Every structure is written in C-alpha cells, then in structure tokens.
Amino acid sequence: MERRAMTRVQRRSEPLPSDARPGSSRGSNRERGRAKLQELLQLDAARFGGVADALRGLLDGGGSSEPEIGEHLLQFFGRFFEEGKASPVRGRVGGSGKSDVSLHWWGFDQIHFACASRTADHETENGLLSGALGASVGHVIFKDLAAYLLRELDDYLLRNVVQLGKPETDLQSSLEKAAAIRKVANIIIGQLAAAEEVRKRLWLKKKFVFDTRYLIRIDLVPKELYPEIARNCAQVDEWVELFGIDGAQRDERGALPETFLEMHPTLTVDTRHFDDGFAARLLEALGDLEEKTDGVLVHGENFQALSLIHERYREKVDCIYIDPPYNTGNGGFVYHDRFPHSAWLSMMADRLGLAEGLLHDGGTLFVSIDGNERDRLALMAQQKCRRLQLLDTFVWVNNLKGRQIAGRGAAGTHEYVLAFGGPGRGLFTVPVKWATQTMPSAYKGFRYQVFEDERGPYVLKNELYNTNSRFNEKTRPNLVFNIHYNPVTREIRFSDVDETVEFEGFVKIPPHPNRDGKHRFHAWRWSRERILADSGDLAFVRKGRVYRIFTKVRDFAETNLKDLITDIFTSDGTRQLAQLFGHPPKVDYPKPVELVRIFVHQAPQDGWVLDFFAGSGTTGHAVIEANREEGSRRTFVLVEMGDHFETVLLPRLKKVVFAPEWKDGRPVRMPTAEEVERSPRILKVLRLESYEDALDSFALDAGEANEKKSECLSSRGDEAFILRYVVERDDGLRLNIPALRKIADPTSYRLRKPTPDSREPQEIRVDLVETFNWLLGLRVRRMWAPRQFRLDGEIRRCRTGLQLAGRLVRDAHGPYGFRAVEGELPEGQRALVIWRKLGGVPEEDDLLLEEWLHLEGFAQRLREFDVVYVNGSRHLESLKAPGDRWTVRPIEEELVCRIFDSTSS
Template structure:
C-alpha cells in the first residue's frame, strides 16, 4: 500500500467513512456530510498537495529566472553578447532546465509524515491528547514548575460516555410487538485468565439466548472482557471486534432458524440502506457505540497545531545537516516542512470543525422534556383541596401506586386521614404522595397556580439526566447557592467500573470526575463543602484531582468509615472501609465542623437553644410555652400552638399574653425560652417533636433539659456499626421495597445523616444520586429536627441518569416521606413528613445529535465550498445548516407545541417544556404561576426573582394574535399596578421595555 493510500485510509477512519450504518454520536454528523468528506479525501487532498508543490516550484523557478536575468544585465553592461562564456549564466540555465522537470521534494515522504503525525494521536475513534517531544523521548507533559504535578492522558477532554446503552440496548419491531435487548452479563467472568489492562471485546455469553414467547422479548447476553487464549487464536488481530460480531451474528441466526420463530425472522431481513441484516446492523452499532467516541477535545485545533510545530522541529528538520555546507539539503527540508504544515493545517481545521461542533452540542444547556411534582397531601393548598382530592380519588393510576407503595387501599376521602393518638386523637392527613405525572395539564395548572412562593415550598429537586448535563443546567440558577455537595461516584473497581476506553481506565475516570467536579465547585457557596466518597483504588487520584481544582490549602481531611464489616473476600488485604474526602471552597470561612455525640457520652443538654438561629424571629416555629406543675412538664394543645405564630407570618402577642394568663390561672408555671436579659429565644425542638418527647425531658432548677444531646469535633475514623452499608443501606432498601437486589451497594443512611449534619446547611447537591440515599437522609434530618415546612429546613438536589431513577430513587423519596419505619415493603407507622419535590427530565447529548437537521445547500454556497472547504465546515455547517434544528426560534410562536425526537425511545417525539427550561436559563426563583385564557389561547405567566430583581415571564401562542389587544391585556390584566424590573415575552409584542425570550434563550443556552 502506497503512502498516499495509507493516509487516505487513515482519514477514512478519522472521518468514519466506512461506518455509514451507524447513526449515533459523531457518526450521525459524518453521515450527513459523507459526500463532501469523500471529495475532500479523494480529490481535494491531492489537489492541495499539488498546489502547494507547484506554488513552491513556481517560487523557486521565479527566483532562478530573476538571478539569470540579473547575470545577463551585468554581462550586457560589460559589452558581452555571448552569455555562455559566463559560468554563472551556464549554471543558472542548467538549474532552470532541470527544475522544470524536477520536484524539489519527495511527495511520498510528505504523505508518510502526514500519516505518521495524525496516526500518533488517533486511537480507535478518539483523539488522545498525548503530547510528543521527540523520537527519543516519547511523551512530554505541560509542566510549569509546580512542586508536585498531576497529569492524565485525557486532561484536555470531556468524557461523554454513559453506561446506559452499555448495560442495556434495545430495539423493536412495533408492527408485531417484538423487542430485542442486548445486555452485558459478566457474572461468570474468568478473571484469572484475563489481565486487567488487556483490550476488551463484546463476546457472546455462554448462555447468550433467551426468548420469552409470551412477552415477545428476545434477550441476547454478552460479556465485555479480554479474550482467552483459545479465542485469540480464533479471531484476526486487525479487526477483532468485527470478526467477533460476525461470529455472534451467525450464532444468534442459527438459534433463530433452529427454533423457527416467525416473530424473529425480521431480524434476518436486510436493513434499510445497508448490505447488513437488521440484526447485524444492531450488533455492529451496539459494539461500536460502546467502544469508541468516548471523548470530545476542549481545544483540538490548539492542541494539534502545537503538536504540529513540535513534529516539524523534531521529525522533519534534521539538526545534523543544519550547516552552510549542506545549504541545498536544508532548503529541501524547509520546503518539505512548509508543504507538510500547509496540508496538515487544512486537515486540522477540518477535524476541529467537527470536534467543535460536537463540543457545542455537548456543552449546550439542554431542554427540559418533563416537569412533574411529587407532593404529600398536606402540601395541597386548602383553597383547592376539595377539587384536587376529588380528582385524585378518581385517578386509577394514582390509587394503584398508593396500593403498591404504601399498601393503602384508598376508596374515599375518609381513607386519606388517620387518627393520631399522640395528638389527642386528632385526624390528620396521611403522607400519601400525589405524583402529577398521572394527571392532566389542566390538573397541574389548577394545583400549582394556587401556590405562593412555589420554589420556597419545594423541598427537593430530582433530575433525570447524565450528570454533566444536569450540572450545566443548574449553573445559572444555583451558582454559589449550594451549601454542601456530596457524591458517591463509581469507584472504578470491578464492582463499580465505568465504561472506559481500552488502555485508559484511570484517565477516563479522571476526565469524568474533573469535568463534573469543576462545575460543582462553581455552584458552592463561599463557605461550601464538597465531600466525595471513594475507596482505596482511586483515592490518591481523586485526592490529587480535588487539590488541583480546589487548591491543597482547602483540603480539610478524609473521614474513614467502617462500612463493610464482613469484607470483600480479598486474599492479601481485605478492605472493610472507605474514604470521604472533604474539601472547602474556602477553608478560611469554615469556623468548625461538628457531630452529635453518642447518647452515653453526655447526660443532658439544655432544651433552650443558644448560639446561631436561636432568637425568636429566627426560628418562629420553635417558640412556644412549656408548662410545669408539681415538678412535671406539660404542653399546650396543637391548636393553641398554631395561633402563636399567625398565618401572616407574625407573632400574635395578644394571644400569647392571653394563653399565659389562662394557664397561670390553672396553677401552671408558663416557661418561655429567654435569656437572662429577657430577650426571647427558641427551643431545640419544634412543637410536634416536643409533644412526642416531653415526658423524657428533665425539669431542674427552673430549667428544662433533653437527655443525651451534645456535639463535638468529628474525628477522622468512624467505627460505629451504624455506618455498615450492608446493614443500613442494602437491608434498609430491602425493608422499604420488600425485595433484595433492587440497587447495588447503597450507602448507610446514617453515614449520610451525619455527613450532612457536619455544618449548618440549607441546600445539599448529590450528582451521583444512585438510589437516593442523600435525599432520604435530608428527609430524615428534617423529620428528626421538626423542620417540617420551615424555612430552615434542609433541601436537596439529586441528579441521576440511570433508568432506575423512576423505580428506585423516586419511589424511595415517596416512601421516606410516608414513614421512617418499613418492613418487607410495608409501612409500620404513620410517622410521615410533609414533603414536595420536583422531578425534571432533560434532553441528552444523544438526543441533541438525533435532532440535527442539515438545510440544503444553495448553488452559491456549493461554489464557495469548493474553494474554501474548511471555512465552509466551520462557518456554514455550524451557523447556518444546523441552526434551526439546534434551537428553532420559529417554534417559539407556538411555545407549548415545540417537539423533539429522543434517542432510543419508544415514543417518537416529546414536547419540550420551554417555560421550565427558560426559568433555569435565566436563574429564575419562581414565586407564582398563573394561567389565563385570552383571544382563544393560553397565556402562561411566571412571576419570580432573578438576582433579587422582580421578573415577569409571559408565554403565549402568537399565531393570529391581535397585537394591540395583546398589549392591552398584558399591561392591564397581567402587569396591572405591579412593578417589574424585567419583563420577558416570547415573540413579537408591543409591550414597552420587554425583552424577547428567544434572544435570551439562544444566548444563554449556548454560553460556555
């Protein structure tokens, strides 16, 4: 194979020319531009080289001609007419004649250098940014004199892979209802016969075939591992995965034919626009999807241009011949370097245009494609309860879920209540959770337009998304708002391994963590904490990475928990612990951390609160009188308590005096929490918790004490048995759900409860949410501290990409709010907690790619493309051809009907929630939602604050809209006498001072 052919083959690989069957990731982009890319490789590349050589030849020839002409003029001045008598003339004539037929450099050598340059950075579908220094010294890192330096191969890249399609990949034939699922099953992997760092492949499991005739589901099981010795002999070395795929197809085909199942014969038909069968196409797609396209470079052009200069200096220019004696050879080298650089720069520009396009899609803030709320019954505002409860009782899907979650058979209004014996037999609403996904849009509008301060009343946020996309989505609304981040990422061991590029296990993991931790740091308050759980395998890497991001001066230490008493069964050293690495955003702002002492270490604690948040107005729900008579403590009734702090958020001082007089006349001593100077404070517990516990309180010398409550500085070793993950993580979930194995390796709930209590927090973020232990711990914290519906309650944000978010994470939060006591999946009490969380689902990177549409080129653009191919790719493809599919401004004219397609979804299209998406893009803290009907259309109104500025957002369809009447309605009916600092309205309008939503939307969605 010639050097030219080798280079073209490499470029075909770089641009995925032979992958026309693939329709995901970068392949989707390349397929759209296949014709132009082929033209570049097959025609333009040779043309560029010929033009570069000709240009250099022409320059050299012109130089010789000018020298020759100069010699002739000098001879003429001397009166010499026969120029051949001059040796200079003869030499230049000879050189000029030779140059007409000669090429100053070897073009084969140029092709070879171009091939070698790009080959060194391209590995199986990805550019790996490993900087080269010279032939002798293989690699160099960008070291700038630091005392200690941390580097990894993918440091300048985004990790874009998710394990969802790795774990389960499915497709179906809708017309006959047959579904096929590819799954990875490594349960019987022979690890002793395979090296850990060996290249891995998708190989059929020994029991690879399972067809359920009743459900019409065919499961195909693969292993993802290195090859055994006999398998290495079986498959070719060059295209091993392709050879394995062919074998896999034949094995599956044999089973289908043998069992003669008509429902599966469609798999053996030819796929559209392909020479492969449908089954072959999907096997190829599945294996390729999970073994390539792992990274996107943050600045590919900058990296390759820097490397290009290194390559020229070290691989082309030979310092051994850089002297006056070899001036002609030096000239040839410089010509070669110039041609090489010019061609490489064209290829680099081409490659970077594709990479930058991917980067733009990956980093853009994503659309919200689902918004729902889960709220306990008591959260429904009283003025709409009757209507809402009636509709809930007629919703079969909701009633069915209550039966499955809570074992509650609800038939009528009375079934929604229970009698609380601890509160004098008072009837109270059960903490059943309404999930709005079961209800119509009209139901949701009726419910949520009745709320005031909606975001303030929302206790949690659950986001279904890959976590990089989720964090980007949160940036504008929660920048410097998160008090504590806790994550429990995959440990990258055999038990919790990320999907990684062969040979780059640790660096893939480092890229994953760096991308996400860096954004997380931006979200922390100045005194925020970032806590990461990890075991010994990646501990040193994660510690070094966080020192790099936060600065080593902000490292607070690592807490070791005794999390797995029975061990893992390792032979040499058996791990029983894990680390929790603590960093502060600014360690100077951390006064102290503390943890509650075990009960046996302290006898009693004052019931009166002192210190932070101890004054009457700071925690109004903890201000109430305690009663004492004959040395025993008593309490007022719950109804009396409710009148102390009125609904208008102020204390009823007259009622407090009346209440005091009433009980003093009955012979009680009325005790309020007060300082010695008479200033009113608050108690340690809110009223309802005190009602349950007051008989255990101690009255002594006019003071009230609670047993066993005090705090101390946390130590770095937590040995208590309550931190055992199997007992208080796995077993807890078994008690809650009634079955084992619904989630692997959940954390002990007590570990999280103690970690989130290390400092005064208001908002916790966990972007590796898993089964939802962090959210559960927050609910428990608020329940234990009687912070129900309090502005001092702790809140959470959870991000999780796994599909189990719907069946485990979300359901766990609902169960945790219902009660804290479960056994075999059934509640053991009605110890519920008032709770409401929002559930958001985001568009993903693959969804963005699926919705790419290229507009047809005009003749003028095609002509321009032929002359300026690289400019075409960067400018035209990104800014014009795909513009409408990335964000179609025209669809804002009917904002409630904007739809996109989803990757690997049974539903072809889903509606975008533009309203919710925009709220997060501008960082809107939502106070009120309003819905109006005017001019036969819906007006959806959002009122809130953006950076303490009052904001109004108006959405409506503008098709057939009377603009004058629209202006009158917005200004008179919606704005009225209210004052707003910012008014956002979609599409054309006549409202003075308003900002067009779509302009802000575009700028904010694509900002970096």
C-alpha cells in the same frame, strides 16, 4: 506491514523503524499513496474543501517525496483510530509505554463524560476523520483539538520524517517533505478542529428540560381535587404497588374512597399520572412553589444538570455530598469505573469546578473515595477549586472482614470522605444523642448528668484548667494564679500563685499541678477578667476537701464531629434498600443512610444539600430522615443519569415520604402528626436533554434545518415546531436555534430523536417554560395555569391603528393562550414572565396581550415588577404609568443567549 506500522506509531517515545516508515516499500507508488489518502479522508468539498486542491498540487508536481505524503498522513491520522472509530486518547496515554501517572494532568485538555445508551443501528457516524460533525459519540471531547493535533504532528514529523541524525543533504530533503506534509495536515486539522469545536459547544450548551413533574403530599392538595385523584387508576395502582395498600378498598371502577386520602396525608400525588390541565390547576392552587418545594430531582448527566441549575443555586448551597465511581476497575457503574487517572481526574475536575460555584463561603464539599484516587483527588480539587481547601479526611471503617479489590496487599477495611470548605466554614458537629446511638464505639463516653440554674439546663464536661502541659507559668504567666471562691456569696477573688494571702469565708483554689517534670502548674483556660465576667458559666464542685472548677456547657445537644466513622457498614446500605423494596434492587454499593446523615447535618436546619452522583437516592433519604427527627427543613437537590432513577431513586423517596419505617417492602408504622408536618411537601422532578439528543438535532446549516422542519411540518401539521441546532458560519462557529427566533406557541416545540425499532424518529416535547425559569435562576413564587381565550367581537383598523371591538372570553378551545410565571431573579428583582400563543399578526397579538393583562389584573400590578419577559413583539409601553420603572425583555433573545452563554468556554 500496514498493521505493523500503525501499531508501532502509537509509541511516541521512539521513532518508526526503517522498514515501517512510509515510502520504504518498493511497491508503493504515486497512485497507491493517492488512493490511500483518498480512502482515509473521504474527501468532499463540503467537509474538507481546501484539501483536494492542496494535494493535487503536491502529488502532481513531481519529486521523489510525492508518494510518501499520503502514507505519512495515513500513519499520522490513523494513530487516532481503533477499529475504525476515533480514539484520540491512544495517541498520548494509551499508546505510551510509560506509566500513566506521569501524564495524568494531560487529561484536563479533554471533557470526559458518560453516554446515554444507544444502539449500533442508530449511533451517530463515528470517527475523527469521518467528516465534519459526523462526530464520535464517545466519552471524550477535546477542549482544543487543533493545539493537540499540532503538537502531535510536530512530534511525528520530528521523529519519523526529519530525523536530525541524517546527513545534511538528506536533512534538507526531509525538511521540505515535512513542510509539504504539514501544509496538507494543517488544512485537515483546521476542519477537524472546527468540527470538534461544534461538538464542544453542543456539550457545553445549557440543555433543555424535556419533562417536569411534581410529587405533592396529598394533604397540600385542595379537597375539591380529591375526587379526580381518587378516580385516577394509574395513580391508585402506583400507591397499591409501592405502599402495600389493600386493593379491597377500591370500588368496581378501581377508585379509592376520598376518606382514604384524608387518612393518609403522606400519599404523594405524581402529576405524571394526570393531564397537563390538572397539573397546572394544582400548581396554581398551591401558591408559593418556592417556599413549599423541599427537593429537586434531576434525571440527566451531572455536568449538564449542574450547568443548568447554576444560576438558581449560585453560592446558595450549604453542603454537597457525592459518591463518585472510585475508578477501581469494577464494572456496573453508569459512569466508567476504569478510567486512566488522567481521564478520571478530568471528569471530576469539570464537575467540581461547577459545584464550587454553588457553594457559599461557609459551605462544605464531601467526597467519598477510597485509597486508589484519594491523594490525586485532594491535590486536583485544591488546584482547580481555588476557594476550597482540604479541611479534613474522614476515615470510615466500613468492613472489618476486609475486602480485596486491587489483587495485592492487605485486605481493606476502610474508605475515606474528603471534606473541602471555604474560609467561612466552622467546626463540624454532630447531635450527641444520635452519635452515641449510631456510632457507640467512637462516642460511647458522651453521657452526662444534666443540671439546671437560673439560665437553664447545662452539663459539666471540662475543667477550667488547660490539660496541655505546654501551657504553664512559663508560656502563659498571665493565666497562672490562685482563685478564691466564697461558696455562700459566690464571690470570686484572685491572688498571685506565690502569695500566701487568704480571704475570710473564701476557699483558695490553686492552679492544677503540672507533672511534666519541668513546670509547677497548668495554666487556666480563662483570664481573670473573663472569670469575673462569665462566672455564671462556671461550676465550683466540691470533691472531698477541695473544689474543682468546671465550665458549664449549655449547648450540649451537639458535640464536635470526629474524623473517625465507626459502626456503619457498607452492607447497611444494601440492607436498607431491601427493607424498603422487599428485595435488594440492582444498585451497586449504595451508601448507608447513617453515613450520609453525618454530612447532611453540617448544613443548617434550613440549608440546601446537593448530591450530583445521587445513585439510589441515599442523600435524599438522609435529609428526609434528619428533617423528621430534628424538626429541620433542609432542602435537597439530587442529580442522577442512570435508568434506576425511575426504578429505584424515585420509588425509594416516595416510600420514605409515605412512612418512616419499612420491613420486607411494607411500612412498619405510619408517621405521627408531627412527622407528617416535617415530611417533604413538594418534590420537583426534571428530565433533561442529553448530549446525544443535541447531536441528533444538529444540522450542518440553516438550509438543512429548514428542510427538516418543512418535512416535519408537512407530516404533523403547523402545531409542531422542530428545534434544530445550526452553525452560523458568517459569525465564526456560533450555534443558534432558528425555530426560537420567534416563539409562536411555547407548548409545541420538540426535538427529534432516532428510535432503534422504527424508521420514524421520536419527537420529544421541550418544556420551554421550565427551561427558561432555570436559565434565569428564577425563584418561582406563582405558576399560573395556562388559559385559553376566544375573541368575542373583532379587531378593527382605524386611523390611529388597531382597535379591539369586543373582549376576550375564556374558552378551553380558544385560539389565544396565555400563561404567567411570577418570581424573583438571583439579584433580587421581581420578574413577571408571560408566555402566549401568537396569532401571526404582531399588532393584533400586542392588542390582545394588553387586553389579557387588564382582564387578569396584571396591568394594575406591573409596577410591582422590575422586569417583564414576553415572547413575540413586546410593545407594552402604553401601560406604563408615571414613575413606573419596569422594563420589557424578549424571551427569545434571552433564552437563546443563556442557552449558549457558556459554549465559548
């Protein structure tokens, strides 16, 4: 009966039958109800503090309804479980007997996401009722769990307890019973909602950067670093494997000759193969990183990545192209491809909401989709993204053989690309030469003879008259007139259409006849005034005994983009990857480069292109290819969370940078000198903290965090600092990171992560410097290498305070460390960020900071900056000169504030 009752309660559309309602079984009694509730709730004072007292008063107070309370609570809360795990969607969508379409807007009450892979042995305890923050690591987080559960509770009580059809005496008893159930349920819901709120805030918080590396074109690297690179066997091994380099060129130690590096300028140096010191020296030598970085590759969940990069690219992006899962039910995608409509739309809505803020008014969002979700996506995007309107729907004819996915209807031959844009979006164009070669079926008529006049080359496309018969002497009388042209002097005169006037030496050109059966003439497209003003852009061409007037098209390298895409097929994407790798990598349905190039071209030649469903990296490939052919300098940002980020996406881009053409996994030809200059110079690669990482690092309170930290410090030494997220209950449910209240050494902070094959948790280093740059939205102009110092002398205390008797001396093993980052904030202010390793005595740290600023020349440059960020104490006022307006801000407060600034959303 218990299983049957739980099955039937899932159907909200009908009350429980009498034989399945709690309390109907003669065998139920007070002890059974209490035992079931105790088992369900797993009560303890820390998790559900007020529930036990409330139950004791209700269950021990007498009355016929006492044993039923536990049963009703079991039935109500148990409906959200499946096989012991939380399944909150079942109570509303999965359990409804109706079509999901009628409920598809409901999904916006939830956050939907894909999880990183986890093993069962190390999965966080699952279940809504398993205890506060033993949260399920599922794919759903409720944005307001309390409101949802209270709505569901009201519905449950109305249908299964109150039942309005009862006699009056029974109704009064039912109302009292419902009030008792609600009293206990409210306490449970409050605790569950608090736990869910923390889960939500852990999801919404900005994530840390775990790892930062750079792919740098070898010809940008200073020559003095070539010997170290040529001797790095890990780097050389990668080049041999990816680029098919002849291993015979290596010496007995595995090194390549330095001349080989000079002869192959598009080799990419991957800083992961080198120690931190080498990478830091290389970045410092490169100078302006912002200007030289042509791409950013982010390995992480796309919602988290969009949230982190938002400040840096806010209203800066020109073009977004994404190829999300089509929600068709086919497996193999990192993101679930068989959501209910509601869940899929909710997943997309949250991401499009963030992406909208990255586009400027003239930017465009392109979304590949098929007919399964096309209409719902178009409607949702325009409702959630108020600045964007649906501009066009492109039809991509990609499989003339046809394919059958839905199991019914006709075989599909096409997909769609939806184009959304803001008020500043102009016409879509495409290069004529490229379009005629790539899509000849749609652009086969675009071949024109090129002429030249004193203003330069031009082609003749359209005649001056308006080809639409609706524009005639009735609708446009001011544009219907005779044109008189002198072929010798090129003078132009006019007369009314019914005048018989003739001018000596002039040829009379009447308006074009209208053959609609109702009107005499077509109207001209230009007025008399414009014809006189822009006569140099008109060509009077003699055809036999008459003249025809054409407009000269001087910008004929491009033409308007059509909404029909032909001659590009789905199989082309797989074929292109096979040419690069020698075999098709395990990536489902990669988009062809030519398809994505159509949309990449809608960004200006120095624009930003974003793809946050990057897959195999087709968008990056398309940008690189377009830049090489057009001489443009577009920059791309790719986001991908799948494991193929390392195995497919990164190798693909390294190959494309190295050589423009490939076959069977080997380069067909090397780039020309011009193509080398147009190739990416620096690609930055980031790996982000995941939501699961944040859950693994959560502590219920600061005491637990300190206990965990002490355990770690005792085993690893004082150089390690473990970051734990804690809830500060005195301030509502605000999250904090106690270890960041004072950053003693920015290079030593870590998160702990369970490992499937070891009892010892893995510690992941956090890149605080890079994380802070992104949180600020900093455009990095100079990344100085970290430098270590020792004190040659001593610090003395005198009557006026501390005094440095000596100087700082550079020493690779010295106890004092400093690193500076220069850049610009989104509002245009110049910023200097100073990271230092603190010694533990604030006054001494400040004294050494001033000494370092003088030693490195920053003290004299401080007036160049508007704001200076520094960790630890920040008493730099003594360095201010009259008229200086720079201010000092603490890194710790700014860092924590910006990490959690969106968690209340």
